[in-house]
Amino acid sequence: MSSHRIEKDSLGEVQVPAEALYGAQTQRALENFPISGLRFPRRFIEALGLIKQAAAVANRDLGLLDPEKAEAIIAAARQVVDGEVDDQFVLDIFQTGSGTSTNMNANEVIANLATEHLGGRRGSKLVHPNDDVNMSQSSNDVIPTAMHIAARMALEAELIPALQRLLAALEAKAEAFDDVLKSGRTHLMDATPVRLGQEFGGYAAQIRNGIRRLREASYELSWLALGGTATGTGINRHPEFPARAIQLISEVTGLEFFEAENHFEAQAAKDGYVMAAGALNTLAVSLMKIVNDIRHLASGPTSGLAEIRLPAIQPGSSIMPGKVNPVLCEAVMMVCARVMGNHLTITVGAQHGNFELNTMMPVMAHAMLESIHILTGACDAFRTRCLEGIEADRERCRELLERNPAIATALNTVIGYDKAAQVAKTAAAQRKSVREVVKEMGLLTDEELDHYLNVRDMTEPGIPGH
Template identity: 50%
Template sequence: MTTHNTPEDQGTRLEKDLLGELAVPAQAYYGVQTQRAVNNFQLTGVPLSHFPKFIIGLAMVKQAAAQANTDLGLLEPRRNEAIQHACRRIIDGEFHDQFVVDMIQGGAGTSTNMNANEVIANIGLEYLGHAKGAYQHLHPNNDVNCSQSTNDAYPTAIRVGLQLSHQELVESLAALQASLAAKRDEFADVIKMGRTQLQDAVPMTLGQEFGAYATTLGEDIERIAGMFDLLREVNLGGTAIGTGLNAPPGYADLAVKHLSEVCGHPIRLAGDLIEATSDMGAFVLFSGMTKRLAVKLSKTCNDLRLLSSGPRAGLNEIRLPPQQPGSSIMPGKVNPVIPEAVNQTAYQIIGNDLAITMAAENGQLELNVMEPLIAYKIFESMRLLRRAMDMLRLRCIDGIVANREQCRAWVDQSIGLITALNPYIGYENSTRIARQALETGVGVLELVQEEGLLDADQLADILRPENMVGPVHSG
């Protein structure tokens, strides 16, 4: 590539590549190949910079590769110094706005890789005292991309970016689980009716119900943390198809060693680099885990909407903290907008998982060209999950209040209460009392007392909370 400023237009500089010359904004740190990608791929409107951890992952891979190349004598120390400087600044959060390529792109990620190479080269050129585009002093391909291919640098960067995002996701999940566990303890003495198939079942506590939500999410803390190990295996050094063409002996091991040091996590080289270059199995499994969590969150939010329904004509067992007026026509209406938003987020994540599945399946031979879609959707799912869980915790779960009297009233009125009495009065009596209660509208407890099946003291003992919500022996 060569570059020069045109006197008639000081707002741009001309850069040249395989296809010829193209104007690039004079102040841009990206170059001609990035500009072509911007012109070609105007699809999602979501640029690489939308996912900062991905950008940092790219910089970390380039930093590690440069050091390995210097160790092996392929890169001059001064050029390595410039690349290291550029990568550190990107890792620190600078220049992210220069990563402008659309997340969905043709070319199996080549545009992303070149966007990183060009930005790093131009930051490095300024560090060396040269103008942007003076690539004879520090070249995006010859220097920044030395011993690399998009096909090993790009998927490695995705994995590093996911590792960096992983802890934030686990922390958000753990915080939400703790919030639900706090409600479990707060509502431990609130008796209510449990329901199956939307019909009255048997008594339980509201604390038990919220405890189940806490447990189901707590299971996924360990499982998502376990997925972290999947992301440690990389194909860096495999170059184009995994054979390591154009990378010197020892480069792969050195690059992975330096990458472990840069990102602070142990990275390991795949045992079969050809397989690792084309296989997307780790992404499929990780995406499936995000879908599983999304499904659990959505089910929990469905329950919150049902339990808070009303307030007069629904279950009205809990009150969600009001967040906004609910209607432009119905005064006083307040809707469960936070659980509704989480439901919709879950549907998006489920759709993302399907897109990732299709993209992973559609690889051919030694490369999967659909990796940009996989990267886009998996980063988006993690971002959506984290934001949804934080929103649900802060704007909903923490502020939930139990309607204790309403919960108890449903228990007292419920035909399902007869199940708790069954061990004491027998199945035939229980069936008869239940049918009579349904036909007459008289309460179960009242009918039992009228028939003298149990006296008031016996009923009071049976209906104590601790006797209603766990295993007991009939007296």
């Protein structure tokens, strides 16, 4: 048997591998774009399958598609949704900016599967990839629709749950460390006291806000371009098609989707996508701050802050025995950097909505889904391998706090700012505590110092001693 079959498209004959479920247009794109080896992620392929399934149901119910063909297409699309034929989605991310090649990849795979379901021969087009599988659609509305569906499913099923788990772990640490008094720091310099629990409570608030922003982004992604067809006018589709298809997509995914209020905006602009990428970028900034703080708080063990201890999960050096590094923090930092870069990719891509179509959609989709995926993995790994095992070194926190000259701030209302500044500078220069310097200067009695230098009170709103 030949290792290839001959198929035809509008440009002529093409040799396609005999075993391939895809056809001529996919083969041309495979040969035209041997660029990176990057492929569309699973979520995007799943979304394409959902769209083709919903379209077949809607077209059948509207009397446009033969019921037998429709059932075969629905069954084939389900195989795509379930990941049974992912190896047939062979095209590079860097291709035609509309994603037409990948839409045709899906159409051809589903058409050949449906053809075989009906007893036909692979490549015979008993079920036609354009006329049947792509009925009432265009690549120009399918690809932006898949972008939104895939990103929203990934946000709701993967990243937001991972963030909720991270939030719970941070809140637990905030509660566990609420009694740990320590030096605050501003400009990396000693500042008035805080509680370690307050610091972790701040981290928890960042993640809580991140979840809120992602839920807002998810809503932005609920508006779908499906129904605009080629340029947003809806040519070649039934007036009821988008509402019917989108309703089915909502039912299958368990997420509520809506037809775009303006199809020209939905296909030419990607503002909602940029907004969602911005929420991911903000989350990356939050995570970068959190893990940077944590690795600095754990720095040492002898020449750093060493106020907290991280779990020792692997040797830190190939030459220095016994060294342990904050490797999970570093991994998260690299993920954050990648997400920030992906945000820029999406920002630049969204600028290329020339007239009635954006022409950088594949790379935008890849960047978005990669960001969601790696943020999910980073949050779970950091939580389970680092955060949950963090311990406070209470003795070290107390030791550093006792030498903190900023404690003199609590004396402002008693001895005045200028005197308090003199106390602080003397304490820092002579490596003495504020209490020692005040006593040496004869400014306050022991009883007065006890009253005004209650460190716990300094971590709450109010005027010390009043």
